[in-house]
Amino acid sequence: MKTIVKILVGLLGLALFAGQAQAERIKDISTLQGVRSNQLAGYGIVVGLDGTGDQTTQTPFTVSSIISMLGQMGINIPAGTSLQLKNVAAVMVTADLPAFAKPGQNIDITVSSIGNAKSLRGGTLVMTPLKGADNQVYAMAQGNLLVAGAGASAGGSSVQVNQLGVGRVPAGATVERMVPTSLGQGGFINLELNSADFTTATRVVEAINRNFGPGTAVAVDGRQVRVAAPADNNQRVAFLSRVENLSVAPGEDIARVILNARTGSIVMNREVLLDTVAVAHGSLSVVISSEPLVSQPNALSQGQTVVSEQAQIEIKEKKGELVMLRAGATLGEVVKALNAVGATPQDLLAILQAIKAAGALKANLEII
Structure with missing residues (x-):
């Protein structure tokens, strides 16, 4: 268990480091409307x-x-x-x-x-x-x-x-045949963000207007940004090359926990937070065993052989201690707190849902 915790913490450290990397290019977080396979x-x-x-x-x-x-x-x-x-x-x-x-x-x-x-x-x-x-x-x-x-x-x-x-x-x-593809409509092109986010759309508009002048880009909604582009195709291609290489700091992701009920897999992003909460986890097992009993009469008794079943039912309940999970400000702290419960991934599916119901898990739960 300790080895698993160390591996998880190490992977989470890499994920957090990657999450704090420098801004992404516009071409990495958006696509050009109409340009598709x-x-x-x-x-x-x-x-x-x-x-x-x-x-x-x-x-x-x-x-x-x-x-x-x-x-x-x-x-x-x-x-x-x-x-x-x-x-x-x-x-x-x-x-x-x-x-x-x-x-x-x-x-x-x-x-x-x-x-x-x-x-x-x-x-x-x-x-x-x-x-x-x-x-x-x-x-x-x-x-x-x-x-x-x-x-x-x-x-x-x-x-x-x-x-x-x-x-x-x-x-x-x-x-053998090409599909006509137009770079925008009239004097505009439309950038579509891979994920709808008003913060990211606003920052894309600010980055474009800062490099090409006020009014060049306008946010239509949380996903689409309209950009004024040159009418000449050659100039438009060069303009798009400059736009897609601009750096933008994307908005923060929505705190999300993905639960796979079929495999027991649990995936969290770095925005997940945990408030202080107490969790008691135990296990209940029921064992039913059956043993055949054969009654054989004496040779001269003219009796019949009788086969019966002897069933034995045993119920075992493992003691679960009350564990205090401290509020975690980072994903690493959240994972350490959940591992402190000592539950298996299948048990964590139910524990996370209970913590969410108690209002201590600051994230959206999605079951796939």
Whole structure:
């Protein structure tokens, strides 16, 4: 327990040091409205697998895809032919089309099996069109898969390292169509903060106006800042380069404690505070054991064998001492106080909720 406390305190010290670092750039805490990536997806076929492809009897869409592909290449498969394919797998291909991507540029793709293929290792993706939300083709994908895993099986035993059903093809897709992206509207551009915060928005406005003159930037709300920009595209790009590299001290984060009820994980940010509170923590365990009892009659008694169960119930309650948790001004002090209770992470889930209900935990509790 002491070792865990030391590790937590050390990590918290690093987190607090990072939290006190110098101001961040505007490009790190905001994005430019309209400048965004777009998701692409497509259905494709991976060939060249070493007997680890889809079982075609259970994935008929793989066979249909092969027949359709061969038909487009002028190869007709007689009706009723049963194809037993082992080196082919049906996959879903996904990619992100970056902003300002031009035709001819290459982007990375992810290839994921949608059938029951054992592995995509060593396969080659056949030319696959990638479409956007408007059902238009924006890129064409093809290439050899890179699968970060390995596996082997024999005699009913198998060994697998990492995920074999997903692979990547670096620069595996070529952009065929660009998405028009405008840098702002008319004489303005809009900066959107990653997290809505009125303090941060005000400081961004002050930093821009201090460097480019009063009235250049105006805060629309807690997330959006409108900035007057040059009309000429070349001057606008240079202007944005200067704006995004300005340093701004972000506003303080909201005190927040994240509880994961499934894993018992507890994460707090450095704004969490704790008032003085007394906590008593104990544990209650109930043990139920059952032992079969067999009654065997004598050989000449003409009796019957009787089997009964003898149950034993034991209730154990661990004594919980009342622990005084002093008010903590830093996250390190809060963690030290909670560890003083001697509870497990699962117990801390209930303790933190009780402390919050008592009004001693100055933070928002979020359960995920």
